[in-house]
Amino acid sequence: MSAPLLSVRDLEISFRLGTEETAVVRDLSFDLGEGETLGIVGESGCGKSITALSLLGLVPNPPGRVSAGQILFQGQDLVGASEEQLNRIRGNEISMVFQEPMTSLNPVYTVGEQIAETARVHFGSSRAEAWDRAIEMLKLVGIPSPEQRAHNFPHQLSGGMRQRVMIAIALVCEPKILIADEPTTALDVTVQAQIFDLFRELQDKIGAAIILITHDIGVVAQMTNRVMVMYAGRKIEEGPVAGFIRDPRHPYTRGLISCIPRLSMSPSDMPDPLFEIPGVVPAPRELGAPGCAFAPRCPHAMQRCRVQDPALSRIGEGRAVACWLEEEVAA
Amino acid sequence: MIKGTLGKTANTVILLIAVLVLNFAMIHVAPGDPVEALVGEMGGATTEQIAELRAQFGLDQPLYVQIGKYLWNVAQGDLGYSYYYDQPVTSLILDRIGPTLLLVTTALFSAIVIGTVLGVFSAQRRNSLLSHLVTVLSLAGFSAPVFWIGIMLILLLSVAIPILPISGMTSSEVPEGTFWYILDVAHHLVLPALTLGLIYLAFYSRLSRASMIEVLQTDYVRTARAKGLPRRMVIYKHALRNAVLPVVTFAGLQFGQVISGAVLVETVFAWPGLGTLAFDSILRRDTTTLLGILFFSALMVVVMNILTDIVYRRIDPRIKTA
Ligand SMILES: Nc1ncnc2c1ncn2[C@@H]1O[C@H](COP(=O)(O)OP(=O)(O)OP(=O)(O)O)[C@@H](O)[C@H]1O
Ligand code: SF4
Ligand SMILES: [Mg+2]
Numbered sequence: 001m002s003a004p005l006l007s008v009r010d011l012e013i014s015f016r017l018g019t020e021e022t023a024v025v026r027d028l029s030f031d032l033g034e035g036e037t038l039g040i041v042g043e044s045g046c047g048k049s050i051t052a053l054s055l056l057g058l059v060p061n062p063p064g065r066v067s068a069g070q071i072l073f074q075g076q077d078l079v080g081a082s083e084e085q086l087n088r089i090r091g092n093e094i095s096m097v098f099q100e101p102m103t104s105l106n107p108v109y110t111v112g113e114q115i116a117e118t119a120r121v122h123f124g125s126s127r128a129e130a131w132d133r134a135i136e137m138l139k140l141v142g143i144p145s146p147e148q149r150a151h152n153f154p155h156q157l158s159g160g161m162r163q164r165v166m167i168a169i170a171l172v173c174e175p176k177i178l179i180a181d182e183p184t185t186a187l188d189v190t191v192q193a194q195i196f197d198l199f200r201e202l203q204d205k206i207g208a209a210i211i212l213i214t215h216d217i218g219v220v221a222q223m224t225n226r227v228m229v230m231y232a233g234r235k236i237e238e239g240p241v242a243g244f245i246r247d248p249r250h251p252y253t254r255g256l257i258s259c260i261p262r263l264s265m266s267p268s269d270m271p272d273p274l275f276e277i278p279g280v281v282p283a284p285r286e287l288g289a290p291g292c293a294f295a296p297r298c299p300h301a302m303q304r305c306r307v308q309d310p311a312l313s314r315i316g317e318g319r320a321v322a323c324w325l326e327e328e329v330a331a
Numbered sequence: 332m333i334k335g336t337l338g339k340t341a342n343t344v345i346l347l348i349a350v351l352v353l354n355f356a357m358i359h360v361a362p363g364d365p366v367e368a369l370v371g372e373m374g375g376a377t378t379e380q381i382a383e384l385r386a387q388f389g390l391d392q393p394l395y396v397q398i399g400k401y402l403w404n405v406a407q408g409d410l411g412y413s414y415y416y417d418q419p420v421t422s423l424i425l426d427r428i429g430p431t432l433l434l435v436t437t438a439l440f441s442a443i444v445i446g447t448v449l450g451v452f453s454a455q456r457r458n459s460l461l462s463h464l465v466t467v468l469s470l471a472g473f474s475a476p477v478f479w480i481g482i483m484l485i486l487l488l489s490v491a492i493p494i495l496p497i498s499g500m501t502s503s504e505v506p507e508g509t510f511w512y513i514l515d516v517a518h519h520l521v522l523p524a525l526t527l528g529l530i531y532l533a534f535y536s537r538l539s540r541a542s543m544i545e546v547l548q549t550d551y552v553r554t555a556r557a558k559g560l561p562r563r564m565v566i567y568k569h570a571l572r573n574a575v576l577p578v579v580t581f582a583g584l585q586f587g588q589v590i591s592g593a594v595l596v597e598t599v600f601a602w603p604g605l606g607t608l609a610f611d612s613i614l615r616r617d618t619t620t621l622l623g624i625l626f627f628s629a630l631m632v633v634v635m636n637i638l639t640d641i642v643y644r645r646i647d648p649r650i651k652t653a
Contacts, residue, residue, distance in 0.1 A: 056557055060548075083562065090559030098557075103550040107649055108572050117568075118558045153648040169558060 003075060004031040005176060005209055006055070006094075011069035013050055013059055013233075023067065025051055025233045032177065037203070037210040039224035039241065041217065041256070047233040048213045049099065052179045055211075056096060057086040073177075092122040095170035096179040101163035101186055105154035111165045112138075112150030115172055122173045137168035140205075141198060160191035164198070171202060178203075179211045184219075196223060217257055221245050226318070229253050232293035235312065239319030249321040251298050292324070300325055343633050350629040351405060351622075355398050358618050364390060368616040369414065388414075401622070410623035415615050420623035424605065428627075430500055431597070431604030435589045437520060438528035443582055446535025451571060453536070454543035465536045472533020481526040481599040488522060495522050498601035523600040527593070531585070538581060543574040576647055583639025587632035590624065 013025040025047040032038050040048050053059050054066050057078055071078040073089065081089075098104045105114060115134035119125045125133065131150070138146035141164040154162055163183060170178055180199065184192035196219065203210060212223055220227050220241060227244045229237040229252070237250040248254045291306040292298070298305065304324055312322045366384045370376045376384075385391045389400065404411065410420040453462035489497045496502060496519050505515045546552060547570055555569040585592060590605045597606030605624055612620040644650055 058553065058556060087559045087561060090557055092559050096557050098550060098554065100550050104554045106551040106555065106569050106573070108647055109569075110648075117560065117564075121558070121560055121564070155649050166554070169554070 005034045005074065006032040007070075007072040008051075008055075009070040009072065011051070011054065011071065012067045013047070013054055014065060014067040016063040021067070023233065024064075025054075028069070028230075028233075028235055030228055030235065030238065032209050032211060034176070035203070035207050035209055036226065037212060037224045039220040039227040040211060040213045040230060041215060041220055041227060042230035043215070046230045048230060049181050051230075052096060052181050052211065052213060055177075055179060056090050056094060057081065057083075058090075088122075091118050091170070091175070092173045093175055094177040094179065095173070095175045096181065097163070097166050097170050097183045099182045099185060101159050101166055101183075104166055105162055107154055110151050110153055111157065112152075115150075115165065115168050118169055118172050133172060134168070137172050138165070140171070140202070141165070141168045142194070143168075160187050160194070163187060163191075163195060167195070167198065167202075171206060171208070174206050175208055177211065178208045179213070181213045182215070183212075185215075199223065217245070229256070234293065234322065235320075236294070236322045237320065238312075240317065243317065243319060249315065249319070249326065250294075250323050251300050251325070252294050292322075347626075347629055347633065348402065351402060351626055352398055354622055354625045355401060356394070358622065359394055359397075363616045365414065365616050365618055366390060405626065410626065411619040413612075413617055413620045413623075415612070415617045416620065420620050423608065423620060424623055424627050427603065427605045427608045429604075430602055431589060431593050431606060433516075434520065434523055434527065434597070434602055434604060435586070435593050437524045439531055439582065439586060439589075441524075442528045442531030443535050443578065446532045446537075447539045447575065447578055449532075449536040450539025450541075451543050451566070451574065454540045454547060454574075455566070457544070462540075465540055469533040469537035472530050480529060481523070481596060484522055484526055485599075497522075500603050523596050523602050526599070527596045534581075535578060539574060539578055542577050543570065546570045546574040549573075572646060576643070579639060579642055579646065583635050583642070587635035588628070589631060590628045 008028060008030050011025060011028040012023050014021045014023045016022075028047075028051065030038070040051070042048055050059060050064070055071055055073075055078070059066060066079050069079065073094065076085075078086065078089070105111065112131060112134045115137050116125075116127070116130035119130040119133045120127070123130075135146045135150050138149055143149050143161060143164055149157075149161075154165070157165065163186075167183070178199075183199075184195050187195065199210065199212075200223070202208070210223075212219070214220060224241050227237075227239065227241050228235055229250065231250075231252050237244070237248070237253050244253070245257065248257045291308060292301070292310050295301045295305045302324060308324075310322045310324045310327075312320045313326055314320050315326060366381060366388065369384065370381060382391070389397060392400075401411070408421070410424070412418075413420050413423055416423055449461070449465050449468075453459065453465045456462055485497055488495045500519050501512070501515055502519070505511050551573075552565060552570050555565045560569070590609065593602075593604055593606035594609055595606070596602065597604045598610050601607065605627070609621065609624045611617070612624065
């Protein structure tokens with residue numbers, strides 16, 4: 001098997017809070033193959049966005065930094081790469097669509113310019129070429145009358161349109177990896193469906209690998225090949241999407257999947273829509289305490305769970321889980 | 332569009348009339364009037380003479396008649412006659428506006444340019460020496476009174492090291508010719524402009540630093556970086572244009588208040604501008620001149636607001652349609 005397109009090894013990201021430095025992402029390893037779609041799921045604050053930003057060397061510094069590990073993109077380690085090296089990759093080989101479509105575009109430039117400048121910087125295109133390319137991209141992401149829209153400023157567009165523009169910016173250089181960080185959370189449901197259709201279409205066309213960050217298991221099931229579940233800064237489960245949905249193994253993941261109402265269910269079978277996993281994610285300051293981070297909320301927590309951190313163990317066909325229950329079963 | 336402009340113009344006119352009426356009434360309420368001051372300078376007068384002078388100035392009429400007449404004259408471009416200077420107030424103001432504009436423009440313009448540069452650089456390295464310097468400078472500029480800075484500069488640069496003139500705008504013994512005249516004025520300009528400029532500089536470096544720090548943390552700057560744009564493009568194309576918006580707003584405001592800004596500095600350095608004129612006319616109860624200057628100030632504010640609006644619209648497309 002050839003080396004994966006992207007290989008993250010033992011990544012640790014730390015933030016300085018007051019005088020102490022806390023690792024908000026720890027021991028994180030994962031691979032991404034060419035053309036693959038990887039889903040990253042997990043509760044708010046578990047470190048999804050910051051992991052995504054680290055892939056572009058954009059962890060806000062200070063207060064944050066990548067404090068250990070490697071991010072190998074086509075064999076090149078992006079941790080410790082110079083700004084010049086990173087700038088050749090950003091927006092060109094790896095690009096990102098952010099969680100906040102309303103504020104991610106610069107209010108004082110036209111959307112056409114914001115797409116075109118990316119092409120100019122990476123391809124050295126002339127102004128005219130880059131502008132034509134911007135219009136082409138607007139058409140590609142399904143914006144009507146792109147020639148006129150290119151002259152619009154962000155405030156003249158709806159949230160859904162702005163996110164399409166962000167996608168156009170991300171794809172203008174036909175990157176190898178597209179990171180989409182909850183690209184539809186700020187948008188309404190119909191727009192959500194359109195954006196995801198667009199992703200699938202564009203992936204067929206451009207062949208980019210996608211990292212899709214979401215809280216939505218339904219989206220994961222529809223969109224991805226493989227899923228990684230994060231909890232409190234660590235990977236706790238990983239595997240191909242079908243097995244993951246059918247047979248989730250980590251107690252947290254099981255809770256997560258039981259939370260989604262199924263469309264096939266009759267209303268009376270629907271679980272209480274407000275059902276959630278009780279308790280909250282540990283605050284960053286509590287990270288690094290001994291034991292399984294999920295123990296305070298876990299219905300199966302054992303004595304051992306509170307003192308010893310479960311290591312990630314393989315459970316066949318590319319799956320892995322970090323939970324002592326697996327060992328109990330195996331034993 | 333046209334309707335909006337008309338509405339705005341009407342608002343402006345109403346505002347200016349209100350300012351006039353208010354000023355007139357306030358000065359009327361304040362003790363003392365030009366006749367008293369004049370009589371004082373003449374060395375006394377009889378009651379009849381005083382009454383005659385009052386009638387001559389129209390001071391014996393009811394307040395609303397006086398205000399009405401004044402408004403009528405102003406509408407025709409006549410700001411009245413100053414008996415103290417023995418000149419129409421309009422020409423008096425036109426004589427003095429040049430030096431004030433020269434002083435304030437020099438001070439404000441250099442402060443804005445230097446301040447923005449300092450602020451923008453220090454925002455990028457928040458723990459650097461430059462950054463701390465900006466903080467100290469702005470604190471000093473905020474807390475030290477204008478005339479104190481002025482006097483310190485005089486002591487340093489005209490007394491201890493006598494390289495700059497203490498006061499005035501020109502000296503008597505200069506060779507003939509425009510070149511020497513300009514050089515002489517520039518020489519006199521240094522100290523007052525420096526004094527006023529330091530205060531503005533403190534303000535603008537702090538303002539642009541805060542604004543830049545804020546803008547550097549926005550999502551769109553993160554987008555610009557995520558696109559792989561080189562650093563200078565991120566800073567000067569994407570961040571600076573947004574960071575400069577509050578600077579434009581305040582520059583417009585302060586330029587509108589040019590005269591009140593200049594009063595203290597002009598007085599300290601005996602700079603022959605509108606600020607000194609205002610100061611003197613208060614001392615001499617020369618209410619016509621004072622009213623004229625106040626009206627003129629209000630007019631400046633209005634004009635500058637319109638100009639700021641135009642500049643702002645050019646930088647920020649969001650308000651074009653407003
Ligand atoms: N600029 C920052 N300063 C300090 N801590 C930060 C900063 N950005 C992120 N963190 C910390 O990193 C952790 C992970 O944040 P992250 O934004 O990656 O969460 P997330 O999984 O994307 O959540 P959400 O689903 O809400 O987007 C959080 O605990 C947060 O406290
Ligand atoms: S390790 Fe223990 S506490 Fe953690 S998830 Fe598994 S059973 Fe629950
Ligand atoms: Mg996030």
